[in-house]
Amino acid sequence: MKHLRYLIIGLFLPQIIFAQQKLQLKDLLKNFYDFSALPQYLSNVNIGQESTYDRTGGNNDGFNGTYSFVRRNADSTLVLLDVKGAGVINRIWTPTPTDDSLDFYIDNDAKPSFSIIYRDLFTGKVYPFVAPLCANQLGGFYCYLPIPFARSCKIVLRGKRAEFHQIDYHLYPKGTAVKPFSLPLQEDEKGALETIKTLWAKTTPGVHDFYQTPFTTATKEIALKPSQTALLFEATTGGRIIGFEIESATALDELAKNMDLRVTYDGEQTPAVYCPLADYFGYAFGKASMKGLMVGADGKKHYSWFPMPFDKSAKIELVYRSANGGDPSIGTVNLLCNVYSTNQKRDAAQEGKFYAYWNHENPVPTGKPYTELQANGKGHFVGVALQAQGLVPGITGFFEGDDSTVVDGQMRMHGTGSEDSFNGGWYALLDRWDAAMSLPLSGSLTYSIPLSRTGGYRFYISDKVPFAKSFLQTIEHGPEHNAWPSDYTSVSYYYCDQSNTQIIIPNAENTRIYMPDTLQIFPQLAYTAMDNFMNVEAKWTYPTSAKTMFYTVQENSLIKMSLQDIPEGKYTMFLDYDKGPDAADFSLWQRQTALTDWMNANANKTERVPMQEVCAIQITNLNNSFSFHFKTPEGKNKFTLNRVILVRE
Structure with missing residues (x-):
């Protein structure tokens, strides 16, 4: 697990948000239940992070507290964050909260705007730091309640020791008007929190929960056989897909690894999405697992709510490969498909197209991290689902590896451990990261010590990561030197102004599920x-x-x-x-x-x-x-x- 202070320079969020109206908490909360703005570029927005990772390349990412503060004050209190400008804290994560007080200095370095016991950022005891935006599960404690500020923000821990944490924030362009966070909340802010709570509490939210404007539903019943390709949806004029569902009469399980989801826009030669159905929908080694806010499945019903704007045309196909060269025992799969769309075509100056980047490396090269996403162009990263398999028997030590993000050629973010990047903590400890658990924004896909495998996912809805020219996100396998023999598979979700060639395409060999002996x-x-x-x-x-x-x-x-x-x-x-x-x-x-x-x-x-x-x-x-x-x-x-x-x- 691993202090980082980096800025990520983003792109092109419509200037009206910053120049003509004051950005408020209620606007930021809207991102959690209205996905219509997700394709929009960020304009001149800097994303920063304070992280406690080991600067030497070792694994002391918070254990000794060496890199766990920006500076120590004369009274021995610890400054965890100190930023200038207009912005918002998007996420605070830690597996090691304490009972010391946190002081939040918002637009005022002399007097705290509010103070709270560190642990109570996550326990639900202090409103508005309540579930579902603030909670603890899988060994991690996380707060997604936006904390906007107009001029500056400083967080001070009234304790003598801190360990692991990550604090993510946006800094807006100069001149942006922001209403700073204050307590108590106003009624419209409380209402937005209640909307989030109600929506996220639904077991299976549908398209009507996210979109109140008119849309068209295209429904198809398909009997799909091996070696066939089915057309689920096609549009020949500009518009946007606002979501789709695929339902099978029986659980697909490992069969979903033999079916590929393929999405193409505007006649592009490279598909925007081309990956196994199982991996796109967050299966864990052949079993349905992820039931997140944006994407998920229960084995029969699969859903995706990422908006997909396009300019001239769009096509969604399902390719049923012959498993392992053609298994005669595998027969027809009956599917019911619903695709929801509107005729609102993409605003090319303000929006990216949706892409999913699939990768699989077995083994992951020794001495090099695993690549989750490598893309060129202008856009923003919005999520990832990772399946991680060890190739040596025993504990899942490969998950000691840190995630790292390179934006436009410079490293901008560095994590503190693999499960930490998915808002968890402490793999292999009882009632921590020790089993599958699906939460709206993040979760564990599976955890098995006998099989030496795990996996996780996370959606970046309020904290999407922008890039101007290029983006590279990797994750290490092992505590140091990327030396743990591993087999990794991932799907990264992002928006971009251009297609990027995927390194590999699915086939019988690279979709086979590894089984240790x-x-x-x-x-x-x-x-x-x-x-x-x-x-x-x-x-x-x-x-x-x-x-x-x-x-x-x-x-x-x-x-x-x-x-x-x-x-x-x-x-x-x-x-x-x-x-x-x-x-x-x-x-x-x-x-x-x-x-x-x-x-x-x-x-x-x-x-x-x-x-x-x-x-x-x-x-x-x-x-x-x-x-x-x-x-x-x-x-x-x-x-x-x-x-x-x-x-x-």
Whole structure:
């Protein structure tokens, strides 16, 4: 996880916003429920970030607080942000809030405009810092409530230590009139917050929730077979697609990796979107996962609400590739498609076209970060969905890597860890970044230590990142030097004034889902049930990336471990455990079937057995667990377990 102070020079937001009316909080809140302005360029807007990343290239991104403040005041308070000009704070993120006070100096360096306990920016205890814009999940604490200022903004922590944080902001062109943030909120500002809360609380918001103006619906029912291409929508005059939905009669799952979404505008030779359906809609390794504000799917219903303006024509197609050279068992897929559009064509001087950049690297080159988006032209970045797979068994250490953004040839943003970039924190810790969870603006796509994979997504709706000539966003794989063997796949969503050639196009080989043949299960992080008397303690003991579990058992005690994340198949099981003078006897079972005889773990002194083959095990969807049974001869009642290793046969 990783202090950064950079400015990103943006482009071309209509000058009327800045020159003829005062920008207010209610206008900024509108971005969260009205997407009509999303294609608009930013005009002379600078985007900045204060981030705590390690300047040396190491992994001290906040652990020691070395880079966690702009300066330390004479009274030892810490300045976290100090910017001049008119602007707005868009996002404050941290996994390490404290109970110290934060003072916000808005347009006044002498007296705070308001103060709040750092933690209460996110807890919902202090209005208007309430959900859904301010909350904490997946190990991260985030505040998306816009905090506008007319002349300056400074944030001071009344504490002696800060750790990880990222503070993102816009600075507007000189002369921009801004109404500074003040408390209490006015009624129209409260109303905008309530609108956001109501809309985001809907399980499946539809097009009518985002667009109240008239639009046309084009509906098609399609029976699509392998090697066929279906036309979902076509327009031969200028206009804009304001959203589309694709619904399948049955869950598509891995089949969605064999179907490509292809969108083309204005007769361009390079498609604006050309990627697997699964990846565009935020699947995680063949399973529907993302249900975000802008894009998502439940396996059957898929939706996209990014506005797509075009000049002369537009076409949406679905290409059904033959899986793995043509699997005869795969048949027809029945789909219902709705595309919503208007005849409002693109304002080429003020708006970009929508693009999705798909990339896949297996392996990601050693010594180089993974490329999420590389684009030329004028535009702005609005989101990314990433699937990250480790190619060595064990913990997801590749997710220590930082994201970095290069705008017009200069690095402008640098993150503090992969899950941090998705508003999370602390992967592999219980109730932090340890499972899939979908939130409106960001989330975790999946998390599995046995399969050594995870993923995340984030939409940049109020904090879109502009570029004038070029844009490059990358993410590291591993804590340092991009050395962790990895397989990464991503889709980046952006607007631009020109098409950019995608490095690769989907095919059977580069859309195949990697499946490891060696899987590690750490009992500290596994789904476990226990029966009869047992005491348990978790302690750091060996360099296995997780704590060792120390069990005190009795006769007939039982530990049952779930294998629900493990793919079906036959495996050889190995144990990493300790022998010792007080060790109990144990045997392994799968439900009521014994997998081993009784095993004697007794030894004169404690010694680690790092990988002992113990049995074969067949795992199915209906039989996906195993158990330890215990005997305690002569009162020997200890069992120490480090790992379980499964090797696919």
